[in-house]
Amino acid sequence: MAFTTLLRSLTAVALAGWLGQAHAAEHIRLGINDSPQNAALEVAASKAKAQGLDVELISFSDWNTPNLALNNGDLDLNYFQHQPFLENAIAQNGFKLVPIGVGVENKVGLYSKKITAFDQLKDGATVAVADDPVNQGRGLALYQRAGLITLREGAGPKASLQDITANPRHLKFIELPGPQLARVLDDVDLVQSYPSHLLAAGSYDPNKALLFSQDDANGHLYALRFVTTPDKANDPALQRFIAIFQNDPDVRAAIAKAYGNPNLYALAWLPAQKEAAR
DSSP: HHHHHHHHHHHHHHHHHHHHHHHHHHHEEEEEEEEHHHHHHHHHHHHHHHOOOOEEEEESSSSSSHHHHTTSSSEEEEEEEEEHHHHHHHHHHOOOOOEEEEEEEEEEEEEEEOOOOOGGOOOOOOOEEEEHHHHHHHHHHHHHHTSOOOEEETGGGHHHHHHHOOOTTTEEEEOOGGGOOOOOTTTTTTTEEEEEHHHHHTOOOOOGSSSEEEOGGTTSSSEEEEEGGGGGGOOOOHHHHHHHHHOOOHHHHHHHHHHHHHEEEEETTTHHHHHHHH
């Protein structure tokens, strides 16, 4: 009798422990940046909660800590970076991180409060680009498309200021962290910036870019990725949340409301719909 009681007690303890582990596995710590997509992520988290999946959104103000926190095990997932940025972070820091889903592609543009056309840019004007190796290349590609500079042939996504082979207007480039670019519109003549950051800052109409990126042709290389560690790459809970973000109509409506203009973003997992919207 005593043995049976003990066995039942041990079984109950084991079951309680298993249930506790199962519950813990259904909790996701998701690292994000300030972005208009956050409203949609909050909707997705609410939808996930209704399905028994608890998603904790943890916001970071920079582009380095989310990967460090994920690599160290302080996050289960992050969502803030495109593929070239991720690859550069892995190469520089030795992170063990993998993309497991694609999200929204943020466009990038050239903005100014001082000119309305590139031919108005004066000799020696001050212009701004991102300071990280990948987003700087994306910005310089825009300056080249605008006819303002020439880049070394084959410079690619990681083009830097050192790859400028012609600068006929003697533009003075200043380098700033990506999130800060939206805040210097009053201080420079032309700036590479992100509609998503301008929306978040509320400092300027993001539709007024003199030139927008055309990233669709490269297979949505710059769409944001859901990123995790290799041991969680097949985690059903993470995949469930990504599926909610991509497929729930209320989430998609929140994305559309946040951006306002379909030209400012693309739903990279739906290329046919994206092309139809352009």
